[in-house]
Amino acid sequence: MKIGELAKRSGLSAYTIRYYERIGLIPYADRCRSGHRDYDASILVWIQFLDRLKTTGMPIRDMLHYAALRERGPATEAERQALLERHRAKVRAHVDDLIACLDVLEHQDRRLCRPTTEDDRP
Amino acid sequence: MKIGELAKRSGLSAYTIRYYERIGLIPYADRCRSGHRDYDASILVWIQFLDRLKTTGMPIRDMLHYAALRERGPATEAERQALLERHRAKVRAHVDDLIACLDVLEHQDRRLCRPTTEDDRP
DNA sequence: TGTTGACTTAGAGCGCGCTCTAACCCCTAG
DNA sequence: CTAGGGGTTAGAGCGCGCTCTAAGTCAACA
DSSP: OOHHHHHHHHSSOHHHHHHHHHHTSSOOOOBOTTSOBOOOTTHHHHHHHHHHHHHTTOOHHHHHHHHHHHHTOGGGHHHHHHHHHHHHHHHHHHHHHHHHHHHHHHHHHHHHTSOTTSOOOO | OOHHHHHHHHSOOHHHHHHHHHHTSSOOOOBOTTSOBOOOTTHHHHHHHHHHHHHTTOOHHHHHHHHHHHHTOGGGHHHHHHHHHHHHHHHHHHHHHHHHHHHHHHHHHHHHTSOTTSOOOO
C-alpha cells in the first residue's frame, strides 16, 4: 500500500503521514525500489490507536513518548500501561468538566445572554 | 478593581485579559484618571461564561460572534440561544466520542501496546 | 525625594499541529 | 514518446491562542 492509499484508509492526509514519520510517531516505512513508501496493512491499527489518543487530547509529545517505549519492546509494557492509565484519568476528569459545563450552559444561559448594560450578577 | 486583581480573581493572566479586550471578547474597560483599567465585579460573570465556552472547546472566533450579538442587545437573544444550542450539541457529540475512545483504550490496549515487530492485527 | 512595583501601549514571538511549496523522480496509458 | 498522475525531499508558512518585550507613566511608601 502506497501513501495515497494509506491516507484514504486512515483518514490522515499524506502530508500528515509523512510528518508523523519524520517526527517518529509512525515507524520509518520500507521504500519500494523507486523510493516510494510501501505500507503493510498493520500500520492502520497503530494509526487508529494514535487517532484515539489524539481524539482524547493527548499531545504529540506524549504520543512520542509512548511510541518510543513501544519501539523498545515488551520490557516497557508496564510503563506504557501506566502512561495510558494516567492519560485515561485525565480524560475522565476532562469529561466530567465538560459535563459540568454543559449542565451550566443548559440552565444558566438566559441570564448570561443579556447585554452588558444589564445586571449580569446572580 | 484593577487588572492585576481581576487576573487573580478570574484565573486569566493580565496579558490574556488585555488580549481579550483588544480582540473584542471582553468589553473595553473604563480607565481611571491614570489610564489604568478599572473593572466592575460584574465582568467576572462574563469571564466565567467565556471560560465555560473555552473549556467546552468553542473557538475564539465563535465566542466573538456571541459577544458581538450580546453587544447588540436583547433583540439578538434568539440567535444567541441557537448558537449556544448548536455548540452544546457539538459538545455532547464530543463527550460521546471521548467516552467511546476511553472505552476502547480501557479494553484494547494490551494488544496495541505490543511492539511493532509483533502482529498487531485483530 | 527617590525607588519600587503595578500599570499602559504596540507589536513581536512562541508552541502546537499540521499544511503546503518547490523542485525533482518514476511509472503507466495512450 | 510524451503527458499525467502518482510519489520523493527539505524546509517554509499558517492558524490558533496566547505570552512576552520594550519603553514609558503613575501612585504609594520609606
